Amino acid sequence: MGAVIGYVGADVPVELITAAGARPVRLAGRPDADRTLGDRYLGRGLDPAARSLLSRLLAGEFGRLDGLVVSRDCEASLRVFYALRELRRVEPAVALPPLHLVDVLHLPHRTTTRYVLAKVRQLRATLESWTGSLITDAALAEAITAHDRLRSLFAELATLRRQGRIGGTRALSIVAETTALPVTAAIELLESVLAEDHAPVPGLRVFLTGSGHDGPEVYEALEEAGLLIVGEDHDWGDLLWQRRVGAPTELALAERYQHNGPSAPRASIRARAAHTAAAARECGAQALISYVREHDDAPPWDYPAQREATGLPAVLLERQPYGGLTPEARTAIKELS
Template identity: 60%
Template sequence: MDTALTRLLDRYTLRFPVREPDRMVIGYVGQDVPVELLTAAGALPVRLAGLPGTDVAVGERYLGRGVDKPARSVLTRLLAGEYGRLDRLLVSRDCEASLRLFYAVRELRRVEPGLGLPETYLFDLLHLPHWTTTRYDRVRVGELVTVLEKWTGARLTPDAVAEAITLHDEHRGLLRAVSASRRGDPPRLTGVQALAAFGATLPVAEHNRLLRELLASDLDVHSGQRVFLTGSSHDSPEVYRTLEAAGYVVVGEDHDWGDLLAARPVGEPTIAALVERYQYNGPTAARASIRDRAEHTARAAVDCRADVVVSYVRRGDDAPPWDFPAQASALRARGIPAVLVDRQEYGDIDLEAVVSGVR
């Protein structure tokens, strides 16, 4: 049956764009890239994801083994042409792995042009809560506007930017409604299905249409122990799928491929408001204070009526374990147990560690 959910799952599984004539495809890495500007320029934004369980030796050759494995997987897939034809690539400086990926792609383009890697640009956004940070970020966004106009030949007029902001804010509102369906009692979506709704590779207007269809449809009821995920981000559904096959239901998360993606709207449809949306979006493990992360995780877990919080940490992702003691303390105060599952291989999770931690 060709439902909105099956189409979203299909576009999430494929993770590469269906090309449209005369429309530029711009791949991007990291949640700091203001996708509204790509839409305003007439381009299709495609967030690049890795692929667990595949050989990343090619990416390791240039990045080394110390870099978080999703970045090694993304570089491997770029070099293999697995994303289809990307016209350009934007990389945000949201973490060390993204920065290393940018430098690797830029240097490979210089020394091995025959590889066909896309022209790339580094977008540097800061997140401190200061007016000086806002001023810095406005300059960086202005530079990005100039780059996008050069790449696409379009003018990012105030009207074009306002229209794109309105469209993406609508998108975030629909995603929050999807999350509300997943948080219901009982849940009306699984964690895997919610990730697909968030991450399907589609033009935003078409994505919004499918999300509206999804929310209007007769969704199934799901049962199981309610899990909230924190720690490393998840650019693929493997960990969610493993947990849900074992009888859990992932009812929420605080990473930037899930609920954090939709948490903060822009509001006023202006570049100034757009800058502040991305400056203050979060909190993520790589950027926020331990106290902010703990309070955010605890509040979100309560909102999701979580039975347990699982802090899943990939090998090579060093930030999340620093958050866990404060998170566990804040959760205990609210009567919610927490378990740390550390040093996991990309896409895998030790279910026994989860079960033992919950007992």
């Protein structure tokens, strides 16, 4: 059985993990999981999704991991890394895998590309030491080609969503399933889904922005209320697949992650608004919802510009519980639909 490498955040170049002969597994929280351990080490003022993830990791819910790569995609991910690093230092009895932080910057400069390329090479060396396998250029090229193939299949799935032939809840669940599979198995899963017959799905066509969603609970609640989520701009959804690597090289890999986005924690308000407006138009959205979890501070700053740029009926659902909706949010959704 090959090595299993966990990762946190969408800025981790998973192609390198695959090229090392390991299975990448994206770690996530779970709304109904006990958060006691995460609250103890991170405090209760941080995004509950991150606190849940840390709790599950410390409780051993992800099984054996041969390494853990954390990206600096947001403040919460960085705090998780620092907590784990300190725990490894002061609590050697806690069974934790070796850690590595990937700091991908998203500025559109050549100097930024050089910086990100250096971080890609550092991760490559770390994975080689963890797995005992040399990552050859041929293995990297093969991995890049496979992950780009997977992204192309996600684009086909997105087309079905825009046609109203698959719901957002199922699409998000498929994404989550693929992030725990070897890329070849993920490709097979997507191909089987795309080969199915897909009947039209009713509902008001909604574009979802705001916090990311690592599970289907909020999507289920929104679609049970008569909405159809046809697109989103978070990194468990459309931002996961929209940008390909394109060329089988380290440099192209670095550029892919440098220019991926724009995400709420790392992009300007103007860039977010322009991206959301273009994506909502492409999806044929009839309304805009910004869902924001408690202690996720970035998305509310984006909302006024997103609402203006899209020109759609819109609602901001702030300070929402992880994986749920407040009664006030449910009332606002009913008024929107």
